[in-house]
Amino acid sequence: MRQEWSSLATRPVPRYTSYPTAAQFHDVADDGLVEACLRSVKPQDPISVYVHVPFCEQLCWYCGCHTTIPNGYDRIARYVDLLVQEIALWKDRLPSHGGAMHLHFGGGTPNALRAQDMRRLLLALKQAFHLRNNAEISVELDPRTLTDEMIAVLKDCGVTRASLGVQDFNRTVQEAINRVQPFVLVKHAVEALRAAGIKDINFDLLYGLPHQTADTVAHSAQLAASLEPDRISAFGYAHVPWFAKHQKAIDERVLPDAKSRFEQFQVMTDFFADHDYVPIGLDHFAREGDALAKALQSGQLHRNFQGYTTDTCKTLVALGPSGISEFPGGFIQNAKDIRSYSEAIAEGRLSIARGVERTFDDRLRGAVIERLMCEMTVDVAQVCLAFDTPLSQFDEAFVRLKELSQLGVCVVRGSTVSVPCEARALLRTAAQCFDAYSSAEAVPVNRHAKAI
Numbered sequence: 001m002r003q004e005w006s007s008l009a010t011r012p013v014p015r016y017t018s019y020p021t022a023a024q025f026h027d028v029a030d031d032g033l034v035e036a037c038l039r040s041v042k043p044q045d046p047i048s049v050y051v052h053v054p055f056c057e058q059l060c061w062y063c064g065c066h067t068t069i070p071n072g073y074d075r076i077a078r079y080v081d082l083l084v085q086e087i088a089l090w091k092d093r094l095p096s097h098g099g100a101m102h103l104h105f106g107g108g109t110p111n112a113l114r115a116q117d118m119r120r121l122l123l124a125l126k127q128a129f130h131l132r133n134n135a136e137i138s139v140e141l142d143p144r145t146l147t148d149e150m151i152a153v154l155k156d157c158g159v160t161r162a163s164l165g166v167q168d169f170n171r172t173v174q175e176a177i178n179r180v181q182p183f184v185l186v187k188h189a190v191e192a193l194r195a196a197g198i199k200d201i202n203f204d205l206l207y208g209l210p211h212q213t214a215d216t217v218a219h220s221a222q223l224a225a226s227l228e229p230d231r232i233s234a235f236g237y238a239h240v241p242w243f244a245k246h247q248k249a250i251d252e253r254v255l256p257d258a259k260s261r262f263e264q265f266q267v268m269t270d271f272f273a274d275h276d277y278v279p280i281g282l283d284h285f286a287r288e289g290d291a292l293a294k295a296l297q298s299g300q301l302h303r304n305f306q307g308y309t310t311d312t313c314k315t316l317v318a319l320g321p322s323g324i325s326e327f328p329g330g331f332i333q334n335a336k337d338i339r340s341y342s343e344a345i346a347e348g349r350l351s352i353a354r355g356v357e358r359t360f361d362d363r364l365r366g367a368v369i370e371r372l373m374c375e376m377t378v379d380v381a382q383v384c385l386a387f388d389t390p391l392s393q394f395d396e397a398f399v400r401l402k403e404l405s406q407l408g409v410c411v412v413r414g415s416t417v418s419v420p421c422e423a424r425a426l427l428r429t430a431a432q433c434f435d436a437y438s439s440a441e442a443v444p445v446n447r448h449a450k451a452i
Contacts, residue, residue: 001259002407004407005262005407006259008429009426010258011429011450011451012451013428014438015449016303016369016428016431017307018304018326018366019370020331020358020362020366025331025333026355028353028354034093036330036357037331037357038095040329042097043097044098046101046132046313047098047100047317048102048311048316049100049125049129050105050306050317051125051320052107052320053108053109053113054066055070055108055109056068060179061176061246062247062250064240064243065106066321067109073114080121083124084121085346085348086351089350090128090317097315099129100132100135101135101136103137104137104140105139106140106306109142110140111139111142112145115149116153118157123157129317136160137157137159138200140165141162141163141164141165142164143164144179146192151192155198159198161200162193162202163203164203165179166181167179167205167206167209168205168206169219170211173210173212173216176209176211176254177209187227190229201230203233204232205224205235206235207234207235207236208237208239208261209237209255210250212256217264217267218267218268218271221268222271232272232284233284233285233307234283236265236452238449239255262452273285280292280293280296281301281308281373281375282373282427291310300312303374314326322334328358329358330357330358331355331358333352334350334352334353335351360387361436364384367386367387368434369431372419372434377418378417379415380394380416381414381415382415397434398433404433408422408423409423409426426451
């Protein structure tokens with residue numbers, strides 16, 4: 001990493017999986033925002049659906065997701081009942097739409113559900129949201145607890161893609177994050193899924209974990225590639241113990257510094273690029289010929305709360321506590337704690353706690369940020385033309401970009417802004433220049449993860 005990038009590497013930056021980001025969400029006191037969001041759904045437009053399963057058998061210390069230990073299955077069973085009720089509530093509230101094109105289960109650990117409950121949920125979702133015949137159904141899985149019975153249900157219900165949480169294959173690293181899963185276990189899960197006909201496989205890897213080095217990351221990347229997943233994400237571990245209390249169990253003395261994190265990121269990027277994977281935006285990789293790689297080439301790549309995606313739907317309905325729904329008109333988020341969520345659903349109302357309406361300026365800036373985050377280049381004038389607004393709207397952004405261009409983080413030619421491959425890790429930093437809220441508001445320093 002260049003010496004002049006050191007101060008940028010430790011600067012907090014949003015992930016830009018949405019714009020405005022969750023930092024701009026405010027408490028929702030009435031149904032006004034929800035109604036405005038619902039009115040923005042067009043009858044012919046398809047939708048996406050996200051289902052959050054906030055349970056894990058064991059807590060991984062690195063995790064920043066909203067999850068908990070159920071201490072028995074009764075609590076999970078009650079939660080499934082609540083999800084079915086929430087599905088019915090959304091069915092009644094949603095205006096006419098073009099059916100669901102994407103359905104994604106995340107967590108937590110979706111395979112914490114028993115097979116029969118997963119089947120029940122999938123059937124309820126298909127019926128309520130009119131799942132299209134060519135829809136993608138994807139599910140995040142923990143290979144440590146994945147059973148043959150669950151795989152059979154996923155196959156029967158038409159699941160097309162499985163995302164396995166791998167993180168790292170090094171035993172010392174695994175013990176330091178409380179997630180021990182040998183390579184052979186992951187290999188068996190991949191083989192079993194493919195044998196069942198679920199052939200689209202994603203791996204999630206992490207860098208910046210305790211005890212990781214460039215060498216251990218390289219070895220994990222090699223092992224991951226040997227199983228030939230279609231897509232790989234390489235996220236930077238965000239150490240935010242003030243937000244995720246269980247991260248306090250991680251020994252900060254063995255966390256890699258910013259320079260080491262950058263080296264690990266570069267090792268992963270170089271390895272996958274040299275082994276037939278196309279770099280996608282900031283931190284994803286896809287095999288040549290994969291739909292994600294094709295979307296990048298055709299300018300159809302998008303970014304949402306799950307990362308980079310081929311999903312072009314403008315509406316995303318999120319179920320479960322902490323879920324964030326996206327609409328052309330804004331964002332609304334369910335209550336984060338499961339008690340508040342449960343009380344709302346039991347009373348027959350949606351558990352909307354926070355959100356934000358999208359202004360014209362939000363949509364404009366969001367479009368610029370998304371294109372830069374997806375393609376590492378954006379012609380700002382072209383985006384302004386599509387929105388029928390003058391380029392002068394971004395005068396301040398170009399002033400901010402000038403400093404980064406002098407540091408080699410970006411290249412500005414006319415109205416086109418590009419981030420070179422060697423600065424890929426600082427892509428979010430360049431995108432932040434277009435963020436009106438990052439300069440207009442004093443967002444707490446600990447609100448976002450560091451740039452690298």
